[in-house]
Amino acid sequence: MDLIVGTALKILDEEGAEALSLRALAQRLKSSTATLYRHFTGRADLMARVVDRIIGEMELDRAETATTSWRQACRAAACNMFEVLSRHRNVAPLLGDHIPTGPNAAASREHFLALLLANGFPPDLAARAYALLTRYVLGFAMQLRPDPAATSREEAQFAAAAHGLDPARFPATAAVADSLPVPLEEEFALGLDLLLAGLAQLRDRAPDA
Amino acid sequence: MDLIVGTALKILDEEGAEALSLRALAQRLKSSTATLYRHFTGRADLMARVVDRIIGEMELDRAETATTSWRQACRAAACNMFEVLSRHRNVAPLLGDHIPTGPNAAASREHFLALLLANGFPPDLAARAYALLTRYVLGFAMQLRPDPAATSREEAQFAAAAHGLDPARFPATAAVADSLPVPLEEEFALGLDLLLAGLAQLRDRAPDA
DNA sequence: ACCTGAACACCGTTCAAGT
DNA sequence: ACCTGAACACCGTTCAAGT
Numbered sequence: 001m002d003l004i005v006g007t008a009l010k011i012l013d014e015e016g017a018e019a020l021s022l023r024a025l026a027q028r029l030k031s032s033t034a035t036l037y038r039h040f041t042g043r044a045d046l047m048a049r050v051v052d053r054i055i056g057e058m059e060l061d062r063a064e065t066a067t068t069s070w071r072q073a074c075r076a077a078a079c080n081m082f083e084v085l086s087r088h089r090n091v092a093p094l095l096g097d098h099i100p101t102g103p104n105a106a107a108s109r110e111h112f113l114a115l116l117l118a119n120g121f122p123p124d125l126a127a128r129a130y131a132l133l134t135r136y137v138l139g140f141a142m143q144l145r146p147d148p149a150a151t152s153r154e155e156a157q158f159a160a161a162a163h164g165l166d167p168a169r170f171p172a173t174a175a176v177a178d179s180l181p182v183p184l185e186e187e188f189a190l191g192l193d194l195l196l197a198g199l200a201q202l203r204d205r206a207p208d209a
Numbered sequence: 210m211d212l213i214v215g216t217a218l219k220i221l222d223e224e225g226a227e228a229l230s231l232r233a234l235a236q237r238l239k240s241s242t243a244t245l246y247r248h249f250t251g252r253a254d255l256m257a258r259v260v261d262r263i264i265g266e267m268e269l270d271r272a273e274t275a276t277t278s279w280r281q282a283c284r285a286a287a288c289n290m291f292e293v294l295s296r297h298r299n300v301a302p303l304l305g306d307h308i309p310t311g312p313n314a315a316a317s318r319e320h321f322l323a324l325l326l327a328n329g330f331p332p333d334l335a336a337r338a339y340a341l342l343t344r345y346v347l348g349f350a351m352q353l354r355p356d357p358a359a360t361s362r363e364e365a366q367f368a369a370a371a372h373g374l375d376p377a378r379f380p381a382t383a384a385v386a387d388s389l390p391v392p393l394e395e396e397f398a399l400g401l402d403l404l405l406a407g408l409a410q411l412r413d414r415a416p417d418a
Numbered sequence: 419a420c421c422t423g424a425a426c427a428c429c430g431t432t433c434a435a436g437t
Numbered sequence: 438a439c440c441t442g443a444a445c446a447c448c449g450t451t452c453a454a455g456t
Contacts, residue, residue: 021428021429022430031441035440038440043430096351101367106374109382113381113382113384127388127389127391128399130391131390132400135349135400138348139344139349142348143351155308171323173322175322176326182336182339182340187337190341194407199403230447232448232449242449243452246451251450252450
């Protein structure tokens with residue numbers, strides 16, 4: 001039932017990953033845990049459906065795909081993936097549990113691969129570029145902390161600790177303390193641009209055209 | 210106690226993340242759960258110490274650091290990080306829970322930053338390069354499945370599913386089905402090389418020298 | 419002073435019993 | 438046929454009671 005998946009996602013977003021127990025879910029639905037098992041084989045099955053639901057939130061058909069370069073389209077798609085995962089940061093870690101196999105995952109993959117193939121990537125390089133970019137996005141998204149407020153607090157603590165280090169024992173860290181810690185969202189964009197530039201060169205060197 | 214952390218790591222490696230309960234740990238140590246709380250404030254504290262333990266396994270002082278280019282040294286360091294996390298793949302996800310603050314984490318960071326600073330990276334770019342590379346490695350390592358055997362099975366199923374897709378509905382996926390799924394370990398190396406090439410260019414364009 | 423059995427408030431999952 | 442309370446075998450954490 002879509003209502004169950006939606007309610008599970010709401011609990012995940014509003015109260016965090018540890019708040020989503022089958023008991024809490026049943027309670028919100030005014031049902032019982034045993035009844036939930038009539039719709040899903042177990043917790044893992046439910047989680048896989050939540051994952052496909054948020055993959056469905058990713059926008060594939062931005063106008064840019066047709067009107068801009070493949071690089072800008074890839075960049076936009078990757079950033080959009082990252083944004084959706086940021087909105088559901090408690091769900092992102094679940095993406096790593098299994099290769100997504102739901103209908104939305106299949107549609108997303110098809111769209112991305114079609115974009116690459118239409119822009120001169122040979123099949124093998126298209127598959128590798130797709131895998132690299134999606135794994136890059138997911139890897140960064142998984143490192144987003146659940147709670148933005150707690151993140152700021154931890155970053156502030158870390159920055160203070162970096163400045164308080166003994167410069168004799170940690171000269172290099174002390175020298176760059178003003179730049180630590182580097183915000184994850186910024187870093188994501190930098191690495192993405194470097195990867196896209198590298199993939200562009202690989203494509204230009206490839207046999208096809 | 211180091212013995213407790215070592216035993217926890219052994220359970221993690223041998224039996225998986227879900228097998229590590231404080232009860233199981235106490236049993237292996239022939240103690241009780243309540244006694245464990247005399248050494249750690251709680252589960253989170255224990256996990257943070259396990260994390261710093263495996264950071265300590267990473268080799269920082271390979272001979273290459275002195276004799277080869279910074280790019281090869283960075284590449285070796287990143288690959289070594291990835292290898293250590295692969296050996297302890299049930300621990301890798303824990304690295305994302307908090308910014309590592311243990312002594313081994315501090316030593317590793319210092320070493321990496323010193324390498325970059327010694328090779329002409331301005332402080333701000335050194336911090337960003339360090340953050341990017343460590344996040345890249347951890348992001349990929351977090352996507353390693355716990356059980357290699359289960360991974361192979363899932364990959365085989367996925368490959369079969371990709372070949373069985375309707376080519377009319379999924380033409381692009383069908384066209385690259387022979388190349389799916391791309392092994393994560395291979396993909397890691399490709400992306401790493403692209404990032405290092407990009408960072409080299411950024412450094413050469415930077416004001417310092 | 420140090421340790422621990424037992425309790426507390428949870429979990430995912432199952433099933434006999436009710437409607 | 439469909440649903441569910443209650444049970445089962447677990448968790449992390451705490452604390453009174455023992456040595």
